[in-house]
Amino acid sequence: MKQTNVIKVENLTKMFGDFTAVNAVSFEVKKGEIFGFLGANGAGKTTAMKMLIGISTPTSGDAQVAGFDVYKNPDDIKKNIGYMSQKFALYDDLTVKENITFFGGIYGLSRHQIKEKRCQLVEELGLQEVVNELVSSLPLGWKQKLAFSVALLHDPKIIFLDEPTGGVDPITRRQFWEMIYKTAHNGTTVFVTTHYMDEAEYCDRVSIMVDGKIEALDSPKKLKEHFNVASMNDVFLKLARG
């Protein structure tokens, strides 16, 4: 594995019975890259992502994530990545402070480190007023920004974001992407799925899955050139409609 590739996937396959959800996909993701992982509903994105974060064992093929093998060291993968999804991110019935402390503890940070990280995070996100409020009382956009920061508490090498901005208002959605840019700028790799095609344009490279296979993988610019269309939305429509 080259030093600069933090994800390396070769012929990764997952079958459920005789259904092939992920069909021999291969790709690499570089350090500090923003990698967009797109596909229609049911194309196999979630299944592929579950294998990469070490919670689902592949049927065949190889994958190295953050330097660890998905078969041999799934627990080391979990320690070295962050994960955030729209569906599950934070505990609604814990306060902002309690969530940070809880996740800091899970990731094995010391009390001192947790306190330091918490102060820094609360300051950066401007959450001083609501630090002792229940997370359930926060607007969705704040929750998502907090969840993102919490997933980065342990300085992971890679952060996986599963539709992080679904339903979020357009201003907050852009603030969220500024956080993504900053994270990538600081050297953390960002692996992100989205249904917003304008967000696909923000990625350094984008892969598009169709029926379990990766049908396209390149920078948004090159994909648009290749398919001779003006936007990523058109690239997506062309590919996914077959």
Next chain:
Amino acid sequence: MSIKIEHISKSFKDVSALKDISFEVKEGELFGLIGPDGAGKTTLFRILTTLLIADEGMATVAGYDAIKNYKDIRNHVGYMPGRFSLYQDLTVEENLEFFATIFGTTVEENYDLIKDIYIQIEPFKKRRSGKLSGGMKQKLALSCALIHKPKVLFLDEPTTGVDPVSRKEFWEMLKRLQQKGITILVSTPYMDETALCDRIALIQDGKILEVDTPQEIINHYPKKIYNIKADKMYELILALNAYEHNHSIYPFGEYVHYTDKRGDFNPTELIQFLEGKGLKNISIQPTETTIEDTFMELAR
């Protein structure tokens, strides 16, 4: 008027979900309610479908008062909630027959209305609805909401979490339903889905920001927008944030949409400023306004 909403307010404990909302939907209109999660879209839908009573204001649907004639409204509207709410243990066919029966009709009687949609899931009619894929569930839910030939159809975020291909197909389906004379009120958080609506209402934090045709809403935008591009996106955003004359800076795909505080904005000056910040391959071009630009300007 097919739907009339006058000064509707609704609070849950100390959260004010809707604040003095008023607008009208004309008969046969495809009307979009556009706003993010938490804007109050679902609360308004529940009031209009008589599942919730407003604290203040009044509403009529298909000519019926939402309080006094709530039973008439229920007979004349179709409602597809955001969350899948069919019977998961009944098959596709059984769900459809169930909804037809409780509305005192039969599947055969109104089959022409749902044919286009139902035909796509008919091969799976013996499958329990809980075992369907997301896209198929959506088609079944729409068929069930239509089977009694409603005058008004309420669709609460039918395309949330749905990929762009299926979203496009769904909107094409709505356009065909509209041609059959059904008034449609549809909500969505996707700003780009407004193009097929006759008129839209932009909603945020329980308040209506604007109601008009998509084109008029775009025309009302007060500023000239420029597409700015450079070799490094993150550095470009930081640099623009540091530029004292900026009015708004929003990433839009491969560009940043930029507006300037001044009336006589000079791109050359900004290019020099950005070059001074170490950026390369800078381009600044005037661009078209989108609904999303307008929404963000109004929501500031």
